[in-house]
Amino acid sequence: MRQNTTQRFALAAALALAIGGVHAHDGKAHTGGIPSTANKAVTADFDIVHTKISTEKNIATFHMAVSGKAGKSTPAATGKLAGSDVFSYVWPTTIDPYEVGFEKGAGILAMAVTAHPDFDDTPLYDENGDGKLDNDGNLWHSHWVVLKPNEACGPGALGVVDIPEGSKPRLPKTWPGFPILLDSPGWSPTLNAETIEVKVPFDDIGVVTAGSFDGVTAGLRVNASVHAPLLCVVDVFKVASGNLSLPGKPNQ
Structure with a gap:
């Protein structure tokens, strides 16, 4: 018996x-979202095992869990912007970039939590509390980024959308001044053991609940010439769905 x-x-x-x-x-048990099988071939702190977006009132929580310790690894410093690396935890979504301050239909809007020791792209915030605003890119911080396929980044690769010289697209008020579709809204990520979360307020939470999402861990690199394409995805560590089909539904 x-x-x-x-x-x-x-x-x-x-x-x-x-x-x-x-x-x-x-x-710990986790419900909903996109479950992913752990893969020993992937560095544990980028080995996604769970991705989810949930909402409460006007706040969306972007959640990801890995098989190791989230945020353990950061890029090695090179001492210069050109050719420097960026590590990231990314939630690609179907939310229109217009909803966070960019032009309508500008590309794939993604919430990203990044670290990069060679430059600082959050000029309004002092993440390390030392009184300086330009020296804490090595600490994990959040961005909205707009992505598009860009063959100049490599066959089938994605890049952050460049802003052509002389053009003046619609940009968020917290755009950090880089010539790419990047926003530095200041939403502080929380890294706790294997999980990473960002809580983001929306004027209309319906744009989140009506959309879909995926999860990606990746390495990006600044162009060695510091010209377009300025920031390319050069190494995808893992995709939650396995195929970037954005199957996740918020609150499910």
Whole structure:
């Protein structure tokens, strides 16, 4: 009898994992979102096992969990902007970039949490509290980025959309001045053990709940010539869905 009960519990647990309704990382159960199988071939702190967006009132919480310690690795400093690396946790969405201050239909809007020791792109914020605004790019911080396929970044690669010289597109008030579609809104990410989260307020939370999303961990690189394409995705560590199909639905 005890053996049969044990088998039933084991089967129930296996079925729950198989249908994706409940899954676990670091011993904690998580519901909904996009479950991903851990992959030992991926560096653990970028090995996505769970991606989710949930909302409460006008706040959207962007959540990701990895098989290791979130944020453990940051790029090695090179001492210069040109050719420097960026590590990132990214939530590509179907939200129109217009909703956060860019032109309508400008590309794929993504929330990104990034670290890059060679430059600072949050000129309004002093993340390390030392009284200086231009020296803390190595600390994890959030951005809105607009992405598009860009063959100049490599076959099938994505890049942050460049702003052509002389053009004046619609930009968020907290645009940091780089000639790309990048915003530095100042929403502080929370990194706790295997999870990383960002809470983002919206004027209309309906644009979030009506959309879909995916999860990506990736390395980006600043062009060695510091010209367009300025910032390219050069190394995709892992995609939550496996194929960037944006299958996730907020609150599901």
